[in-house]
Amino acid sequence: MGIYSEEISNISQKSNDNLFDFAIVDEKKAEQTGYSNYSYWRSTWQSFLKNRIAVFLLVVVGLIIAFVIIQPYLPYQKSPTEIYIDETTGSQARNIAPGSEFWFGTNSIGQDLWSRIWTGTRTSLFIGFVVAFAEVIVGISVGALWGFSRKLETPITQLYNIVENIPTTIVLILMSFILRPSISTIIIAMCITGWVEMARFIRNQIVILRDREYNLASKCLGTPSYRIILKNLLPYLISVIMLRMSLAIPFAIGAEVFLTYIGLGLPISEPSLGNLINEGRVLMMSPDLRYQLIFPSVVLSIITIAFYIIGNAFADAADPKNHV
Template sequence: MKTEQMNEFIFVETNSLASEKIDTPKYSYWRSVMRKFFSNKVAIFMLILMLAVLLMSFIQPLFSGYKFMDVKDINDFTKRYNPPSAKFWFGTDANGMSLFDAVWAGAKTSISISVIATLITTVIGVVVGAIWGTSKAIDRFMLEIYNIISNVPTLLIVIVLSYTFGSGFWNLIFAMCVTSWLSVAYFIRVQVMIIRDREYNLASKTLGTPTLRMIFRNILPYLISIIVTDVSRALPSFISYETFLSFLGVGLSSDVPSLGRLIAKYTNNMSNYPYLFWIPVTVLALVSVSLYIVGQTLADAADPRTHI
C-alpha cells in the first residue's frame, strides 16, 4: 500500500537559475495611475458628468446660433417666460431666448477662461518656481516680491486691472494671470527646496548635470501629483473669479455670455421665474465640483506612493 502511494509522487528537480529569477509584472507609471483612478467609482461618475458638460458646452453652441443680445422675439409673448418643457428644456427668458442655449454658450465661455488662465499660471508658476527653488541667487529677490504682492488680495488686483484695461475676454484672462502665477511659483519653490538636496540630486549635481536638466529630469517629474492637485484647485477658482466679476459687471463685454453674466442677469427673476436663476447656478456648481473631484482623484492616483 505504501509502495503504491509513493509511486503517486514525483521528485521535482531544482533549477538554480530559475530560482534566482524575479518574475514580477512590469511596472508602468501611467498604467498604475489609470488603474488607481478608475478604481474610484465617484471619480468615474464625476468624469462622465464633466465630459458630458464639456461636450454640451463646446458642441451645442455650434448649432444653436445663440446670441446673447438678440431681442428679436421680445414682442412674441408665446415665447417669453416659458417654463421648462419638452420644447424648451430649460425654459425661456424675457427676450424669448432659450435658456438651454444660453447656459451652454455661457458655460463654454466660463470654462474656456478657466482652462486658459489655469494653463498660463501653471506653466509660468511651475517653471519660475522650479528655478526659484534651486537658485539661491534669486531666492531673496523673488521672496521679497512675493511678500509684497501676497499682502494684497488677489481679487482686488483682478478687479482693479479689469477696470483699468477694460472689458474683454483676453483682458480678463490677463487680469487673472498677472499675479496668480506667483502663488503657484511659491508653492512649487517650497516643494523643490524639500527635495533638491536629496542624495540622487546631489549625485547628479556632482556629476556636472546642468541645473535646468536636473530640474526637468529629476525634480519636476517627482512633483506631478502636486502640480495636478494645484491645477484641480485653480480650475474652479478661476470659474469663481469670472462669475464674481461678471456679477459685478466687470471683466467680459456686455455681448459675451458666461455663467456669471447669466446669474447676474436673472437674479431679479428668482421670485417669479426661479428656473432662470437656479439652472445656471446648478450648471456652474456641476462644472466646479466635477472639475475639483476629478482633479483631486487624479492627483492622488498620480502619487507613486499610492501604487501598491
C-alpha cells in the same frame, strides 16, 4: 593512510564534477530578469479607476465639454444673442417658462436660455482652462528656479512679496477698469496673481528635495541644472501639480462669476455663467422666474464639484505611495 586520503580526494572530485557546472552568460536571459513592465502613468490610471465617483464625474465633465463644443452645430438650436418675438402678441417673448419651444425658457428680454447657458458654459470653461494652464506653466517655472537657484532666491522673493501683498480682488477690479471688459481682460487679470500660490508651493517642495544625496551626486557628475529639476525634482510633485491645476479651473470660473456680480465682468452681450447667474439673482424672489437662476447654478455647481473631486482623486492616484 595515504591510500585512504587518495580515495577520499577522488570521491570529492567526482562529487564536485557532478554538482557544479561552468556558468554560461546568456544576454537575453539577463535582460529578461532585469526587465520590469511597471509604468507610472498606467499605475496612476489604474489607481484612479478604483474611485468610481471620480470616474463618473470625469465622464460627466467630458460629456459637458463635448456637448458645449458641438451644441451650436446640432439641429433645432437657437441663437444665444437673438431676441425672439412672440407670434401671438407681436412683442418680445419675455420670461417664457421652459417648454417644447424654449427648453430652458427665455430671459427678461426674450433670449433663449438653453443656448445662452451652454454658450456661457463654453466661455467659462475656456477662461478656466486658459488661466489654469498659464498658472501651472508660470508657477512651476518660477517656483523651480526660486527653489533650486540660490542666486535667484532673493529677487524672486521680493517679487513674491510684492505680488502676494496685493489682494487678488483689487487686481481684478483694476484690470477691469483699465482694460475694456472682455475675455482676454479677465484672463490677464487672473494670471497676474494666479501663479503665486503654485510658485510658493513648488519652491518649498524643491528646497526640501534639492540637497538630497542623489541630487548632490548629479551635481558632482556635472548634470545640468535643468535636467536635475526635470528628472529628479518635478516628478515627485506631479500629484500636487495636478491637484492645483484641477482646482484652478473652478477658481477661475468663480472669479468670473464674482466680477460679474460686482458689475465688472463680461458685457451682457457675451454669455457666461457669471452673467446668467447675475441675471437670475435679480429674479430669485419671484417663484415663477427662479428657473433663470436654477439652471445656470446647477451647471456651475456640477462643474466646480466635479473638478474638485477629480483633482483630489487624481492627486491620490498619482502619489507613488498608493501604487502597487
